[in-house]
Amino acid sequence: MKGDVWRRARQIVQALSFLVFLISIVYVGPSERKPWSALAPDTLLRLDPLAAAAAMLAQRRWVASFAPALFVVGATLALGRFWCGWLCPLGALIDWFSPRSALGRKPPSSQWRTIKYSLLFLILFAALLGNLTLTILDPLAVFLRSLAVAILPAFNWLVTQMEIVLYRVTFLRGFLGTVDRALRGTVLSYEQPYYGAGFLFAGLLVGILSLSFLARRAWCRYLCPLGALLGLLAKVSWIKRKVSSACVGCGLCERECTMGPIDAGEDYASDNGECILCMRCAASC
Structure with missing residues (x-):
């Protein structure tokens, strides 16, 4: 029962976070009619540790506008990948659009996870050389730009x-x-x-959502570079999933998990760098 309460709480926080990001696109920016016109359009992007790291590497200096990203870094060191499971708007979209047919499907090999770490390395290495082109793959950038240059113009x-x-x-x-x-x-x-890039970002968003037919949260598992960065930090986080002595080895937690970090061969222990605190395991136990 307690696990189900946490799972419901996460769903509510996810929806509220998504709404905040949506409002940030609609009501923030230079316009007399926008109530928060004094705020920069990229205000929430400044919470992004990957965008912050890339910008600072490219400029080779501390960029004060990205100071809010330190909150996400610190919270990840304490709590784990809470951002991915509770606050990421793209992650929320993926959860909402994931087909039920993916629930019982065997996901690709966990070795595919090396792709996201490779993308993380390439993004940071390119940034060090002064090239920020690959930050197009940052999940916050994908979500915010898709909304701004594709979805809202189409809605208009x-x-x-x-x-x-x-x-x-x-x-x-x-x-x-x-x-x-x-x-x-x-x-x-x-x-x-x-916007000329509208079709590009719309296609990128549709492609990311379509990956859920391959496996649940396939983008988050195998490709997300921000998830890779936060996963490295989460490996040393204070809060970790623990298996109690009452475990009977039914495997429900492993089947319910959307990220696949639980290993039945290791007494259902999980890789903390892959756990996004979705609480589905606790709710199913």
Whole structure:
């Protein structure tokens, strides 16, 4: 019962975190109508330790604007990969869009995890050489840019087309005008935005979500460079999953886990660098 409470708490925090990131795109930025226009559009990106490390390596100096990333680093050293399981908006999307058919499917070899560490090394090495191109694979960058340059422009176009069609209905004109005045300049743009990179980021987001047909949280398991960085920090975290003497070896925890760190051959112990504190094991025990 206690484990189920933690699992529900995580789901609530995930949803709230996702909402905060969504609001940061819609209501933050240079506009008279945006309530938090004084904040930089990339405010929440400054929580990202990978983006911080890459920026500092590229500039070869301390970048004060990325100081909030120290909170995530410190919390990861204390709690483990809580960011991945509780706060990452891309991780939340992956959880929500994961097909049920992936639950019973045998995932690829755990050796595939070396890919994310290789990507982490390449991103940091390229940053050291002054090239930040590969930070396009940072999960926060993927989520925020996909939202800003692909999803919201598409939503803007769709709403505008619906307004054009519905405006022909006379009694709806007043209502449509009220809604339009309320949304333009915040949720919707006055002019239709178009970004050349929109299709790139939309394709990248769809590709990441589609990986869940291969295995649950496949992106997080095998490819996410930020997850790799946080996983290295989490290996020495204070909070670790422990198996009590009451364990009967039923294997439910291993089957329910979305990341696959639990090893039945090691008395169901888990790799702390891969555990994202999803609490599914505790809820199923």
